[in-house]
Amino acid sequence: MRRAVGLLGGLLVVLILLGVERPRGLGDVVEVRHWSYPDYTRIVVETTRPVKLKSEIHRLGPNQRANRPERLYVDLGGLWVGRKYTQGIKLGDGLLQGVRLGQNTLSTTRLVLDLQNYERHRMFTLPNPDRVVIDVYGRRESSGREAPARRMPADRRKTKTVVIDPGHGGRDPGALGLYSVREKDVTLKLAKSLGSKLEDLGFEVLFTRKSDRTMRLEERTAIAEAARADLFVSIHANAAPRRSVNGIETYYLDKNHERHSLTVAARENGVSREQMNDLQKTLAKLRVSELSGYSRHLADLVQAELVGGLPRRYRVKDLGVKKGPFYVLFLSDTPAILVEAGFVTNKTEAKRLRSDAYLEALADRIATGVARYRDSGQRVARQGAS
Numbered sequence: 331m332r333r334a335v336g337l338l339g340g341l342l343v344v345l346i347l348l349g350v351e352r353p354r355g356l357g358d359v360v361e362v363r364h365w366s367y368p369d370y371t372r373i374v375v376e377t378t379r380p381v382k383l384k385s386e387i388h389r390l391g392p393n394q395r396a397n398r399p400e401r402l403y404v405d406l407g408g409l410w411v412g413r414k415y416t417q418g419i420k421l422g423d424g425l426l427q428g429v430r431l432g433q434n435t436l437s438t439t440r441l442v443l444d445l446q447n448y449e450r451h452r453m454f455t456l457p458n459p460d461r462v463v464i465d466v467y468g469r470r471e472s473s474g475r476e477a478p479a480r481r482m483p484a485d486r487r488k489t490k491t492v493v494i495d496p497g498h499g500g501r502d503p504g505a506l507g508l509y510s511v512r513e514k515d516v517t518l519k520l521a522k523s524l525g526s527k528l529e530d531l532g533f534e535v536l537f538t539r540k541s542d543r544t545m546r547l548e549e550r551t552a553i554a555e556a557a558r559a560d561l562f563v564s565i566h567a568n569a570a571p572r573r574s575v576n577g578i579e580t581y582y583l584d585k586n587h588e589r590h591s592l593t594v595a596a597r598e599n600g601v602s603r604e605q606m607n608d609l610q611k612t613l614a615k616l617r618v619s620e621l622s623g624y625s626r627h628l629a630d631l632v633q634a635e636l637v638g639g640l641p642r643r644y645r646v647k648d649l650g651v652k653k654g655p656f657y658v659l660f661l662s663d664t665p666a667i668l669v670e671a672g673f674v675t676n677k678t679e680a681k682r683l684r685s686d687a688y689l690e691a692l693a694d695r696i697a698t699g700v701a702r703y704r705d706s707g708q709r710v711a712r713q714g715a716s
C-alpha cells in the first residue's frame with residue numbers, strides 16, 4: 331500500500347510537470363478548518379459540491395525513510411485541489427501533526443492526516459455547504475498542563491455547563507410563519523430567556539449565538555465541545571403545511587426514528603429528504619447510542635415540563651419525545667436535545683411565540699426540566715450500550 335501511495339505521488343508530479351489540465355466537472359476545496367478539543371481534533375474540508383468517499387479511511391504506519399509519521403488517508407472523488415495544500419496545514423496539537431491535501435489522480439484528492447497520537451476516528455459528510463468531517467480521537471501528549479478529567483454524564487450532580495443553541499440566524503431565517511413570525515427571532519429570544527433562568531438555577535450558560543448571525547451546524551457543536559459542556563439544548567420552532575398542526579415536541583439523537591422525524595430533521599439540517607438518506611447511513615456508523623439514554627431522560631423531563639407545567643391559559647398539545655437524526659445533536663459525549671417549541675404556521679402558536687410573556691413561560695419550563703435532570707439521582711440505563 332505504501333508503495334502504491336509513492337507511485338501515485340510520483341504519477342501526480344509527472345502529471346503536473348506535463349502541465350495536464352484540470353478535467354471539467356470537478357468540485358473545488360473551499361476551505362480546510364480545524365478545531366482541537368480535549369479529546370479529539372476535528373478536520374472539516376468544505377467543498378463546492380458533494381464529495382464521493384472512494385473508500386474508508388486507511389491507516390499507514392510510520393515511514394522512517396521518507397520521514398513520515400503514522401498517517402490516515404482517504405480519497406475524495408470528484409474533487410480538484412491542485413497544489414493549494416501540498417505544503418499542508420501544521421497543527422501539532424498533540425493528536426495531529428498536520429493535514430495535507432493533494433491531487434492523487436485527475437479526479438481524486440487525497441486527504442492525509444499526519445498523526446501524533448491516535449486511538450480512533452470517525453468520518454462523515456454533511457451537505458449545504460458540502461463538507462467532509464473527520465474527528466480523530468486520542469490521548470494528547472502532555473503539554474505540562476494536566477489534561478481535564480473526562481466527564482461522566484452519569485454524575486448529573488456535577489451538571490454545570492449548559493450550551494444553549496438558538497436555531498438558525500443571519501441569512502437562515504428558519505421557518506417562516508404567520509404574522510411575520512420568523513423562527514430565528516423566536517429561537518434567539520427564547521434562548522436568552524432560558525439562559526437567564528438557568529443562571530438563576532446555578533448553571534453556567536454559553537450560547538452558540540447571541541445575535542442574528544449565520545452559523546454552520548458544526549460551528550454550533552464546536553462551541554459545546556470546546557467548552558466541554560455538560561448539556562446541549564438546541565431551540566427551534568416548527569412548521570407544517572397544514573395550519574391546524576400545533577404542539578410541542580422534543581428530540582434526541584438516536585439511530586432509530588420514525589418517518590415524521592425525518593421531515594423535521596431534513597428541514598432543521600437544511601437538506602432535502604433525499605440527502606437525509608446519506609445522513610442516516612452516517613449515523614448508523616457513529617457511536618451515538620451510548621449517550622441516548624441520558625439524552626432521552628433529559629428530553630422526557632423537559633417535554634413533561636413544557637406540556638404539563640405551563641400556566642393554564644397556555645395549554646399545548648403534547649407531540650411527545652422523539653428520536654431524530656439532527657446534525658446539531660452529533661456531540662461526542664454530551665447529552666443533547668432539540669426542542670421544537672411550537673408551530674409558527676399555526677395561528678394560536680404563532681401569536682404566542684411573538685409574545686415575550688409566552689417565551690418566558692416556555693423558558694421557565696425548559697429550565698426546570700434541565701434542573702430536574704441535574705437533581706435526579708437515579709441512574710439511567712445506558713440504552714443500546716451493549
Ligand SMILES: [Zn+2]
Nearest residue numbers: 497504566567
Ligand atoms: Zn429550526
